[in-house]
Amino acid sequence: MADLLGVGVLFAAVAVATLVAVWLNKSVIPFYIVFGMALSPSVAGQLSVAGYALPVVESSEFVELGAELGIVFLLFFLGLEFNLDRLLERWGRITRAGTIDLAVNFGAGLALGFALFRDPLAAFLIAGIVYISSSAIITKSLIDLGWIANDEADPLLGTLVFEDLVIAVYLTIAAALVAGGSDLGAAATSVGVALSFIVGLLLLARYGTPWFERALQTNSNEFTVIRAVGITVLISGVALAIGVSEAVAAFFVGMAFASTSHTHKLENLLEPVRDTFAAVFFFWIGVETDPRLFAGVAGLVAAAVVVTAPTKLLSGYLGGRAYDLPPRRSMRVGLGMVTRGEFSLIIAAVALTGAGTSLSVELANAVYSFTVAYVLVMSILGTMLMQYSAPFEEFATARFGTE
Amino acid sequence: MDVTESDLPGVGKKHEVDIGGGQQLVVVTHNTGTRELYLKESADADSEKLVELSDRMARMVGTILEGAYFQPVESNHVETMLSEGTLLEWYAVEDDSPLVGETLAGADIGQRTGVTVVAIQRGDDVIAAPTSDVEIEAGDTVVVIGERDNCEQFEKLLAGDL
Numbered sequence: 017m018a019d020l021l022g023v024g025v026l027f028a029a030v031a032v033a034t035l036v037a038v039w040l041n042k043s044v045i046p047f048y049i050v051f052g053m054a055l056s057p058s059v060a061g062q063l064s065v066a067g068y069a070l071p072v073v074e075s076s077e078f079v080e081l082g083a084e085l086g087i088v089f090l091l092f093f094l095g096l097e098f099n100l101d102r103l104l105e106r107w108g109r110i111t112r113a114g115t116i117d118l119a120v121n122f123g124a125g126l127a128l129g130f131a132l133f134r135d136p137l138a139a140f141l142i143a144g145i146v147y148i149s150s151s152a153i154i155t156k157s158l159i160d161l162g163w164i165a166n167d168e169a170d171p172l173l174g175t176l177v178f179e180d181l182v183i184a185v186y187l188t189i190a191a192a193l194v195a196g197g198s199d200l201g202a203a204a205t206s207v208g209v210a211l212s213f214i215v216g217l218l219l220l221a222r223y224g225t226p227w228f229e230r231a232l233q234t235n236s237n238e239f240t241v242i243r244a245v246g247i248t249v250l251i252s253g254v255a256l257a258i259g260v261s262e263a264v265a266a267f268f269v270g271m272a273f274a275s276t277s278h279t280h281k282l283e284n285l286l287e288p289v290r291d292t293f294a295a296v297f298f299f300w301i302g303v304e305t306d307p308r309l310f311a312g313v314a315g316l317v318a319a320a321v322v323v324t325a326p327t328k329l330l331s332g333y334l335g336g337r338a339y340d341l342p343p344r345r346s347m348r349v350g351l352g353m354v355t356r357g358e359f360s361l362i363i364a365a366v367a368l369t370g371a372g373t374s375l376s377v378e379l380a381n382a383v384y385s386f387t388v389a390y391v392l393v394m395s396i397l398g399t400m401l402m403q404y405s406a407p408f409e410e411f412a413t414a415r416f417g418t419e
Numbered sequence: 420m421d422v423t424e425s426d427l428p429g430v431g432k433k434h435e436v437d438i439g440g441g442q443q444l445v446v447v448t449h450n451t452g453t454r455e456l457y458l459k460e461s462a463d464a465d466s467e468k469l470v471e472l473s474d475r476m477a478r479m480v481g482t483i484l485e486g487a488y489f490q491p492v493e494s495n496h497v498e499t500m501l502s503e504g505t506l507l508e509w510y511a512v513e514d515d516s517p518l519v520g521e522t523l524a525g526a527d528i529g530q531r532t533g534v535t536v537v538a539i540q541r542g543d544d545v546i547a548a549p550t551s552d553v554e555i556e557a558g559d560t561v562v563v564i565g566e567r568d569n570c571e572q573f574e575k576l577l578a579g580d581l
Binding site for chain 1: 427429447450463466
């Protein structure tokens with residue numbers, strides 16, 4: 017069903033997912049994925065009601081491209097909101113909390129990934145997947161719970177920003193390693209190409225501000241949107257064509273626009289574009305997932321949850337302490353960081369591109385199904401931990417005191 | 420007065436204002452323009468959400484707090500001091516005002532009161548620098564410039580007391 021009807025079913029399904037999310041008062045991202053799974057050939061395709069086949073959304077070219085655009089706009093927004101100058105102002109605390117977070121979780125991820133999959137590349141991918149928390153879900157929960165006005169918001173958002181910067185570098189290397197295959201020379205070449213491309217983009221972001229400023233100089237909202245999308249998607253497309261992560265390219269284009277005077281306008285105008293394609297991306301993740309494979313990875317997911325929920329709790333707690341917060345609030349930082357989401361899925365999508373080359377098809381699929389199941393569990397667990405934080409806070413106060 | 424501003428990446432900005440007695444007012448301004456108002460009873464207390472306002476609503480409430488919309492003095496019109504003694508004032512024309520139906524020339528406002536009509540607001544329209552043949556209608560808001568005494572004269576004329 018690659019026709020308009022198929023796309024209509026897709027958008028109607030994600031629209032219904034938003035209704036369900038509002039009704040249950042939960043983050044919508046897991047519902048996009050679950051709805052995608054429900055309408056995928058591996059679920060809806062197997063069922064029929066009273067002799068009629070259920071509508072199935074197959075992974076058509078439109079859905080895949082839409083998902084790709086979702087990744088591009090998600091990362092573009094990260095770059096857009098990434099103000100390097102303001103970050104540098106508070107560099108000390110952010111790096112302390114961020115480094116603890118990176119060392120504890122990436123380290124645990126590497127060990128866990130190797131223990132589970134016995135493959136260095138898979139371990140590297142798993143490390144990224146369990147390291148990166150979900151900016152989208154965590155920020156939304158912060159606002160919903162009113163924590164955004166509290167002191168714990170600072171280390172939480174600061175650490176997320178640090179993670180975003182790390183993930184931009186990480187994705188470059190991961191995409192190049194997956195594309196480069198097991199041949200060490202080829203991998204080194206693709207990492208080299210990717211890094212030079214990134215350096216080029218960095219220079220463009222640093223010195224191209226006047227050009228970006230002029231490019232968007234217009235009174236028409238229409239022209240602003242079109243030009244911004246034109247520049248972003250073109251550069252991302254070029255990146256992908258030469259084997260560099262399109263997400264990273266979009267991140268740097270966002271950063272380039274962030275130093276112009278159009279940032280605020282772009283945020284307002286492009287948010288609906290991002291949200292539309294991000295929904296397609298999450299839905300596509302669902303469509304690509306065969307929930308029957310979950311049974312095979314259930315043990316791995318359980319092991320990952322048992323290891324990586326406490327590691328985030330620990331690193332978040334220490335991060336909060338690095339911001340001089342009392343134990344109770346530091347505990348909240350820990351609870352807040354547990355949620356994993358969109359970036360883990362982006363890494364999983366990268367893993368899938370290596371199926372049959374750098375990763376065996378079986379391994380790529382296992383990493384992919386693992387990630388989807390893991391994100392579903394962690395997004396629900398993480399938001400629940402934030403919602404019911406009281407006993408954890410009492411524990412922290414009782415154990416570590418109030419100062 | 421102690422105001423702390425901080426960035427909320429991906430959300431917007433946060434302003435914390437000490438309002439005395441250890442209490443803090445926290446204003447979260449979202450990138451979308453929505454403002455959330457929180458109250459913190461003490462520095463280490465949790466924020467309690469008071470209200471959420473749209474961009475437009477927040478601006479209106481802001482103007483009220485600023486005192487620009489409404490001033491707690493006995494005056495049923497808005498007044499702005501241009502310089503010592505000279506005012507720019509807004510007057511609403513009531514249905515029963517004797518000026519309703521008169522043209523500016525016919526009412527001879529300048530001669531009788533000393534003020535100059537600089538604009539007439541009619542519904543959503545503003546007639547800037549109205550010519551002498553513009554007719555005053557009930558519901559108009561007349562904007563005048565003049566000395567304080569002259570403005571008081573005009574207010575009387577408008578109410579039919581002159």
